Amino acid sequence: MVPEWLFQLKDFISQPWPWWVAGPMIALIMFILLFFGKEFGISSNFRVMCAADGAGDMADFFKYDWKSQGWNLLVALGAMFGGYLASHYFASPDGAVAHVSGATIESLKQLGFNFQEGQVPLVPEFYSWEALFSWRGLLVIVVGGFLVGFGSRYAGGCTSGHAISGMSALQLGSMYAVIGFFMGGLFMTYVLFPLIFN
Amino acid sequence: MRMSKYILIGILLGMTLYKAEAVSWYRIFEMFHFQSFHMYGIIFSAIAVGAVAVQLIKRTHMKSTEGTEIVIQDKDKRWQRYIIGGFVFGLGWALAGICPGPMFILLGSGYTVLIVFLLSAMTGTFVYGLLRSKLPH
Numbered sequence: 001m002v003p004e005w006l007f008q009l010k011d012f013i014s015q016p017w018p019w020w021v022a023g024p025m026i027a028l029i030m031f032i033l034l035f036f037g038k039e040f041g042i043s044s045n046f047r048v049m050c051a052a053d054g055a056g057d058m059a060d061f062f063k064y065d066w067k068s069q070g071w072n073l074l075v076a077l078g079a080m081f082g083g084y085l086a087s088h089y090f091a092s093p094d095g096a097v098a099h100v101s102g103a104t105i106e107s108l109k110q111l112g113f114n115f116q117e118g119q120v121p122l123v124p125e126f127y128s129w130e131a132l133f134s135w136r137g138l139l140v141i142v143v144g145g146f147l148v149g150f151g152s153r154y155a156g157g158c159t160s161g162h163a164i165s166g167m168s169a170l171q172l173g174s175m176y177a178v179i180g181f182f183m184g185g186l187f188m189t190y191v192l193f194p195l196i197f198n
Numbered sequence: 199m200r201m202s203k204y205i206l207i208g209i210l211l212g213m214t215l216y217k218a219e220a221v222s223w224y225r226i227f228e229m230f231h232f233q234s235f236h237m238y239g240i241i242f243s244a245i246a247v248g249a250v251a252v253q254l255i256k257r258t259h260m261k262s263t264e265g266t267e268i269v270i271q272d273k274d275k276r277w278q279r280y281i282i283g284g285f286v287f288g289l290g291w292a293l294a295g296i297c298p299g300p301m302f303i304l305l306g307s308g309y310t311v312l313i314v315f316l317l318s319a320m321t322g323t324f325v326y327g328l329l330r331s332k333l334p335h
Contacts, residue, residue, distance in 0.1 A: 019239030021218070022214050022215070023244040027243075027247035029211050031251040034251075034262070034270070042297075042298040042299045042302070043297075046319050046322075047327075050327065058328065059324075072204075074204035077208060077302075080208075080306025081212060082209040083306035084306040087307035087308065088307075098224040100224050108224070122222045124224070127304070129310070140293055140295075141312070141315050143290075144293040144295075145321075145322065147293065147322065148296075148298065148322065151285070151286030151289070152283070152298065154282065154283025154333065160299055164244050168245050168251070169270045171272065174280075176277045176284065177280040177283070179284065180282065180284020183285050184289040184290075185292040187285075188288065189230040
């Protein structure tokens with residue numbers, strides 16, 4: 001028999017996690033990686049994957065010791081497992097919902113997303129194969145992916161590498177990068193979203 | 199065990215970002231509208247705890263399991279690549295509502311279409327590699 005406290009633990013983990021649990025947990029992950037002599041940064045994996053596919057023949061940027069970066073691919077693989085476990089075994093009691101604020105629900109309405117309070121899905125419906133056949137879905141997945149891949153390498157890191165690792169180490173460059181992230185994000189949100197959605 | 203520990207670290211990362219809803223397009227939307235403290239709380243508390251950890255590492259000259267002192271490489275001093283590259287990344291982050299970590303996490307939770315996002319991101323990185331010498335840094 002499975003002891004009762006294990007079920008209680010499962011229920012406890014299944015609640016939505018507050019920011020003050022998630023933030024320190026991310027810092028812990030960064031610390032553990034540093035302890036193993038590695039630096040936390042997920043977007044480097046795109047470079048590794050390009051290099052592993054032979055991109056080194058076409059650009060020197062991909063001629064480097066990518067085999068020493070195998071550990072980072074394992075972190076990404078683990079993140080996939082983590083996503084699987086969280087969504088299949090530790091689902092929130094009220095379902096896969098994003099608990100966004102009332103103000104956000106109003107802003108979403110202005111762009112044509114009509115959700116009731118507490119009904120905003122965790123994942124939007126345009127993350128689907130069918131949506132790829134609409135210009136909007138194509139824009140979000142294909143153009144969005146391209147910009148993330150291009151921009152993260154140009155800036156030398158993404159949210160994990162700059163906003164977390166770099167800012168924790170008080171790196172001025174990372175602060176510039178985070179300013180850049182927000183300039184781009186705000187431009188997309190306030191200038192381009194009204195053209196894309198609606 | 200030598201390598202499998204990285205998978206465990208990844209699982210912890212995936213569970214954390216999924217359960218804190220940081221993988222959600224709507225949470226990123228909310229963040230860029232400054233309508234909740236949630237995402238800022240995650241980022242700021244991670245930086246605050248992380249900064250204490252980094253200072254601890256530096257002041258105690260902590261050694262990694264590799265046996266050498268932990269060094270955190272300094273980033274470039276120039277700002278151009280960070281602002282321009284960061285701006286491009288920010289456009290994609292807000293549009294797609296996911297950054298590289300959450301992409302892997304949602305891919306694992308069953309959104310297989312994100313393979314297309316992954317291939318697009320690899321293409322973006324590849325194009326950067328091709329154009330690198332021609333871009334301001």
